Amino acid sequence: MPARGRRVGGAVAAVAVATVMVVPFLWMVSTALMGEFEVLQYPPPMLPATPRWANFRDALTTLPFARFFANSLIVAAFTVTAQVMAGALGGYALARFRFAGQRAVFALYLGALMIPGVVLLIPRFLIVDALGAVDTMAGLVSAELVSFWGIFMMRQFFVSLPRELEDAARLDGAGEWAVFWRIVLPSAVPGLATFALFAFIDSWKSLLWPLVVTRSMSLRTVEVGIASFHGLYYANWPYQMAAAVTALVPVLVVFLLTQRHFTRGVQLTGLR
Amino acid sequence: MATVRLQQLTRKFPDGSVALAGLTLDIKHGEFLVLVGPSGCGKTTALRLIAGLDAPTSGRIVVGEEDVTDLPPGSRDVAMVFQNYALYPHFTVAENIAFPLKMRRVPAGEQQRQVREVAETLGIGELLARKPAQLSGGQRQRVALARALVRQPAVFLFDEPLSNLDAQVRASTRAELVRLHRQLGATMIFVTHDQVEAMSMAQRMAVLNKGRLEQCAAPLEVYRTPATRFTAQFVGSPSINTFDGTIEGKGSRQLFVGAVQVPVTAPPGSGTLAVRPEHLHIVPPGDGTFPVRVALVEPLGAECIVHALLGDNTEVRVRVPGLPTVATGDTVHLRIDHEAALVFDAEGRLEGRGRRP
Ligand SMILES: Nc1ncnc2c1ncn2[C@@H]1O[C@H](COP(=O)(O)OP(=O)(O)O)[C@@H](O)[C@H]1O
Numbered sequence: 310m311p312a313r314g315r316r317v318g319g320a321v322a323a324v325a326v327a328t329v330m331v332v333p334f335l336w337m338v339s340t341a342l343m344g345e346f347e348v349l350q351y352p353p354p355m356l357p358a359t360p361r362w363a364n365f366r367d368a369l370t371t372l373p374f375a376r377f378f379a380n381s382l383i384v385a386a387f388t389v390t391a392q393v394m395a396g397a398l399g400g401y402a403l404a405r406f407r408f409a410g411q412r413a414v415f416a417l418y419l420g421a422l423m424i425p426g427v428v429l430l431i432p433r434f435l436i437v438d439a440l441g442a443v444d445t446m447a448g449l450v451s452a453e454l455v456s457f458w459g460i461f462m463m464r465q466f467f468v469s470l471p472r473e474l475e476d477a478a479r480l481d482g483a484g485e486w487a488v489f490w491r492i493v494l495p496s497a498v499p500g501l502a503t504f505a506l507f508a509f510i511d512s513w514k515s516l517l518w519p520l521v522v523t524r525s526m527s528l529r530t531v532e533v534g535i536a537s538f539h540g541l542y543y544a545n546w547p548y549q550m551a552a553a554v555t556a557l558v559p560v561l562v563v564f565l566l567t568q569r570h571f572t573r574g575v576q577l578t579g580l581r
Numbered sequence: 582m583a584t585v586r587l588q589q590l591t592r593k594f595p596d597g598s599v600a601l602a603g604l605t606l607d608i609k610h611g612e613f614l615v616l617v618g619p620s621g622c623g624k625t626t627a628l629r630l631i632a633g634l635d636a637p638t639s640g641r642i643v644v645g646e647e648d649v650t651d652l653p654p655g656s657r658d659v660a661m662v663f664q665n666y667a668l669y670p671h672f673t674v675a676e677n678i679a680f681p682l683k684m685r686r687v688p689a690g691e692q693q694r695q696v697r698e699v700a701e702t703l704g705i706g707e708l709l710a711r712k713p714a715q716l717s718g719g720q721r722q723r724v725a726l727a728r729a730l731v732r733q734p735a736v737f738l739f740d741e742p743l744s745n746l747d748a749q750v751r752a753s754t755r756a757e758l759v760r761l762h763r764q765l766g767a768t769m770i771f772v773t774h775d776q777v778e779a780m781s782m783a784q785r786m787a788v789l790n791k792g793r794l795e796q797c798a799a800p801l802e803v804y805r806t807p808a809t810r811f812t813a814q815f816v817g818s819p820s821i822n823t824f825d826g827t828i829e830g831k832g833s834r835q836l837f838v839g840a841v842q843v844p845v846t847a848p849p850g851s852g853t854l855a856v857r858p859e860h861l862h863i864v865p866p867g868d869g870t871f872p873v874r875v876a877l878v879e880p881l882g883a884e885c886i887v888h889a890l891l892g893d894n895t896e897v898r899v900r901v902p903g904l905p906t907v908a909t910g911d912t913v914h915l916r917i918d919h920e921a922a923l924v925f926d927a928e929g930r931l932e933g934r935g936r937r938p
């Protein structure tokens with residue numbers, strides 16, 4: 310029975326992939342519960358001798374993590390909101406409107422996608438510095454308010470929406486803004502939710518920019534906080550992992566909030 | 582008065598393709614006109630121009646007494662039902678139907694009343710709280726129809742609204758649309774690529790080919806007296822038999838000479854003789870008959886379609902009433918109803934008919 314064989318083969322492959330994905334995560338949780346020196350034993354232990362739940366409390370209070378979480382959330386809120394708005398408006402314009410230089414603009418966006426973020430680090434810093442915004446919340450938030458990737462992805466999404474929806478709305482008497490706000494945008498919720506999730510994860514895990522543009526403890530983000538267990542406490546792995554596990558919680562929450570739309574969105578944008 | 586006049590409508594696309602090439606058509610007030618033609622002939626383009634969703638490269642559109650060519654879609658008194666229905670996926674059925682009223686600032690209570698009324702008329706009163714994704718194809722079609730009806734427009738446009746329905750629902754919806762048209766007395770322009778649908782629904786049908794109008798007339802007239810060879814071949818199933826040849830002789834002696842010979846009234850020169858399958862008859866051998874070899878018999882119950890080959894392997898289709906009386910491989914003799922034969926000139930225009938010898 311070849312069909313059955315294929316099904317079993319598929320299941321085995323799925324389990325293998327899932328294992329590869331989940332092992333590092335389990336190891337992270339396990340490490341978070343170990344003693345500081347237990348981690349360094351050879352061969353490394355799989356499980357802690359006795360789980361040290363206190364690691365979480367200690368790691369999160371050694372440094373002002375409550376502040377870090379708040380900062381990360383503020384940055385993410387601004388970034389996601391701005392990126393989703395720019396993505397929706399820019400993507401719709403590129404997908405639907407014919408205007409002079411449209412192709413050039415689109416090519417420019419595609420080109421911008423190919424520039425690695427690291428290259429932009431120093432110019433961005435110099436601009437923010439010139440604006441006197443180094444080591445301020447404004448400077449911290451300013452880095453990724455527009456995402457070319459998001460505009461591009463939303464363009465692909467809008468291109469795949471049937472135009473007849475917009476045409477029907479125009480015939481029903483809707484002006485261009487009503488077409489966009491009442492019909493296009495709500496129909497695009499799966500695409501927007503998918504992009505918002507990506508944008509949130511990107512913002513949440515960004516390290517380089519927050520590290521470069523902030524100095525005060527009160528402006529640091531979670532990711533910077535996690536990184537500072539290296540050096541400051543000569544690589545305290547359990548603390549670092551405990552903070553990292555905690556930092557995953559918001560990502561998980563956002564994923565759960567958006568996942569209803571997520572699979573559909575990924576399919577519709579052709580990301581698969 | 583909701584007449585619709587299309588004057589020399591042309592639509593060229595930037596890529597060079599010409600969807601409509603000088604379409605001129607007068608649609609009467611309260612008429613059910615079917616725009617029919619093969620895929621890609623410009624039917625959707627014509628509707629989009631009338632609706633104002635697209636602008637013509639040249640030509641004018643006049644609805645009633647008003648030239649609407651430069652009006653936006655919302656300002657034309659025109660509603661359209663799209664091929665894919667274009668229901669707003671995030672709205673309920675009630676919200677979908679109410680949307681045109683909402684955009685026209687009809688008070689909320691009045692909106693509800695009208696939505697209810699239209700929904701009852703179309704038998705979708707129980708579906709008002711559902712989302713489009715929870716409806717069957719036939720139900721979606723009705724919602725799309727309701728959204729058009731609720732506006733009470735002067736002109737309805739339908740773009741192949743039945744093509745996504747299964748055969749049974751399609752047949753019943755067809756009849757219902759015709760009934761609705763009688764009830765409302767509104768002008769309706771109905772697009773389809775299905776000539777059977779066109780024949781059965783139309784008061785007049787306009788046959789479109791490559792962006793040009795081939796003929797606009799009542800269905801039976803189009804069937805009996807197709808203006809062009811294209812129309813003759815497009816309308817009728819199985820399709821009309823054609824024979825290429827020449828018209829020879831003068832006066833009352835003219836004769837079509839090709840795979841078959843038929844006396845005709847048409848000017849001499851090369852031309853095409855066209856004969857509908859029901860105008861060929863299986864007969865005993867005799868004067869004016871010709872032999873064919875039966876290649877395939879399709880029994881349909883009330884009739885059968887016999888596919889047969891002439892000596893030179895020209896295929897002919899014969900409609901035979903009743904049950905099959907011949908079998909594959911038989912040689913049988915055919916007679917042509919001379920007076921029903923059509924003659925087209927080299928450009929494909931109707932130029933004459935067969936006649937009694
Ligand atoms: N936006 C467009 N750009 C270029 N060509 C188009 C466009 N829309 C339609 N066409 C072309 O115009 C012709 C008529 O199209 P359409 O009106 O959709 O035909 P139909 O509805 O009869 O199938 C087709 O050849 C099609 O390829």
Ligand SMILES: [Mg+2]
Nearest residue numbers: 621624625626
């Ligand atoms: Mg079409």
